[in-house]
Amino acid sequence: MARYIGPVCRLCRREGMKLFLKGERCYTEKCGIEKRNFAPGQHGKTRKSKLVGYGVQLREKQKVKRIYGVLEDQFRRYFEQAERTRGITGETLLQLLERRLDNVAYRLGFATSRPQARQLVRHGHFTVNGRKVDIPSYSVKPGDVVAIRERSRKNAIIAHALEEVKGRGVPEWLQFDAEALSAKVSAVPTREQINLPVQEQLIVELYSK
Numbered sequence: 001m002a003r004y005i006g007p008v009c010r011l012c013r014r015e016g017m018k019l020f021l022k023g024e025r026c027y028t029e030k031c032g033i034e035k036r037n038f039a040p041g042q043h044g045k046t047r048k049s050k051l052v053g054y055g056v057q058l059r060e061k062q063k064v065k066r067i068y069g070v071l072e073d074q075f076r077r078y079f080e081q082a083e084r085t086r087g088i089t090g091e092t093l094l095q096l097l098e099r100r101l102d103n104v105a106y107r108l109g110f111a112t113s114r115p116q117a118r119q120l121v122r123h124g125h126f127t128v129n130g131r132k133v134d135i136p137s138y139s140v141k142p143g144d145v146v147a148i149r150e151r152s153r154k155n156a157i158i159a160h161a162l163e164e165v166k167g168r169g170v171p172e173w174l175q176f177d178a179e180a181l182s183a184k185v186s187a188v189p190t191r192e193q194i195n196l197p198v199q200e201q202l203i204v205e206l207y208s209k
Helices: 009-015 024-027 054-068 072-084 088-096 101-107 114-122 157-164 198-207
Strands: 126-128 146-147 173-178 182-185
Touching: 009 182, 054 072, 054 088, 054 198, 072 088, 072 114, 088 114, 088 198, 101 114, 101 126, 101 146
Parallel strands: none
Antiparallel strands: 126 146, 146 182, 173 182
16 A cells, blocks of 8 residues: 655644654754744745635545545545445444554554555564464454564564554553553444544545535
8 A cells, every 4th residue: 555655744744733753852952843943944934825715625535544644545445435324424433444454552551653654564473363364454343453463572672662662552442461462452443542633524524515
């Protein structure tokens, strides 16, 4: 699956907020937002355009895409799936994204950022219900058990991440076992449990035009 491989700090600067795409760096003075809190590009510092209507909706969509690390075609498929599912489309969209295996690994503290979690999944460090899964977009469901493979438990990157993100906490919809380095998906996450500063209804309005 294709992925964005360009500079990521400019993505945060474009959205005007931290998207936490570089893990630990985002919490230091080296963060792009801390150093240059203005849009990237030649006129980013001087041109302050006011967003209305379509512009606001577009920025909200771009923000969510960049947080979860998906490109346009894949994001559109998630939206179409959310539309076909019973419930509130915007909330369902976020639930589908939140249940991605790379995001679950990040939420459990096995990685310091979602891009790092994606790489760890691709390298085969995780299992779902005892079977190795190396597809970052794999969608977990209630009852699934996500764990670090036995041979990967001493992986330096995972060990460092677990130590680094101790205070971040694990969402209520994941039952984390710190000793077994595994977690059971207890339920589909609710909107309140997806702590993202996004207005998903704007994305629904954008795609409904």
